Amino acid sequence: MNFNSLTDLHQALKNKEISAQEVVKQTFAEIKEKEPKIAAFISLNEESSLKYAGEIDEKGDFSNFLTGIPLAIKDNIVTNGITTTAASKILENFVPIYDATVVKKLKNAGAIVTGKLNMDEFAMGSSTETSAFKITKNAWDQTKVPGGSSGGSAAAVASRQVLGSLGTDTGGSIRQPAAFNGVVGLKPTYGAVSRWGVIAFASSLDQVGPITTNVEDNAHLLNVIAGHDEKDATSANESCFSDYLEDLNKGVKNLKIGIIKDYLTEGVMPKVAESVKNAATILEKAGAKIEEVSLPNIKYAVPTYYIIASSEASTNLQRYDGIRYGYRTPNYHNLEELYVNTRTEGFGEEVKRRIMLGTFSLSTGFYEAYFKKAAQIRTLITNDFKRVFANYDLLIGPTTPTPAFGIGSKNDDPLQMYANDILTIPVNLAGLPAMSLPNGFVDGLPIGLQIIGKRFDEKTIYRLAKFYEDETKFYQQKPEIAR
């Protein structure tokens, strides 16, 4: 694609330098060229995209930011008439009959849904390797994982197949792949974006968010998808929302920023920790006030998260029983066998492991020691954040302990894979918004700066991010495949 951002593309469409149909044709040409190397998409929606683009050109009104702009959607977000699998065999042939609220909002804003993006099965994973269908590659190095679970969403944007996508983030699934692919990914505050039509993994943690090549584009997309939705009972009240572009160019002068000490030590690569300290120096020079802060209970975040997320998943995934939709085993003699064989054949190894962990944590005799204990520690972690946010506007740290790891390198040890989420999980437990922003390179691979905000204060995250992006210009560096 000749465009580097949604903002550029919007300008070109608005000035009639290019038509929506030309944009869509170019997009699918790019996808066809790059997909053999990246494998980010599970399905493509070429025919209706072209048709829709034609209709848009006929109307000729490009005043809306997203009109005529091709985007792609993670495959756990339902799309009317387009197969939605959550990268699971159990939903391989599932064709939704309605649009998720976020998809409806994008379409109403004129965006074109080009296809559905690969992910870890039911978003359970940190590498996109648990997908039942394909292994997505990192845009910067095709021997490395793209991260997960929104690996397709990040790799598709980083390789410039599309310039914006939606992912979901339950324990870091937007931020970690954004960091691994050198793009901008935001997990909004819990309740800021509707979960209606999002295939549930862990309902108290799941949020949909945008992935883009730069900060301004990201704020534009959040402006479209955020807002109250009566169909989602956990959706926040209208009073919680504002224009996310409003403070974009205010700079960082006088912002009080905490640098999370606990995020720079255990298991974090020294070069990664160094990059955060460099960021702090840049921000301090520009007039921000930077101090070290500590969140003592986040060291318990990984087991706490895996108990809570697995427990919620085990109940959410009970619905896949082979009766009303999805895969049904051909091997059964009675109803019980139909249930058990459908689930055993339909779910992949990691999904089954999580269902088992959750069922265990919730079962009689273990509930108090596991699920309830984890829910109490979640309170302690949330209180840690509340305490520091009484004195600071934003917190910063790395997004991940290391850059992208090799495909296949962590498959045999679930605990090692889980530990990789240590720096992203705490935010989900506390329901806070956080972004991963490109923060340079370690050993030739991109890494991310994580910016954490107060609840519903995405605006201030964007403010810092925009300043830092302008200052460092990391976002201008593109992987070989996108040059």
Place this chain on the structure above:
Amino acid sequence: MVTKEEVKKIATLAKLKYSDKELEKFSNQFQKIINYFDTLAKVDTKGVKPTYQSNDLYNIFRDDIPIVSQEREALLKNAPTVKNNLIQVPAIIEE
């Protein structure tokens, strides 16, 4: 210690099945993860209220008005087998 028998019991609750061969590897991994979970036991949580969700919303009500959410025909399109415009399932009552 979670025994293989206990793992089997949990699988039954979850409506999943592991073959004897799979059970060997799985139980071992499962045990390791549970051991990791057990590190939380040392955290003092006496009197701490559990958090089940992170926003402060409480009991969202709406009026009880019936609406057509989806048409039957569209809903049945995704059913594995349909007979007489109904979803077909195995008999649950013995003959």
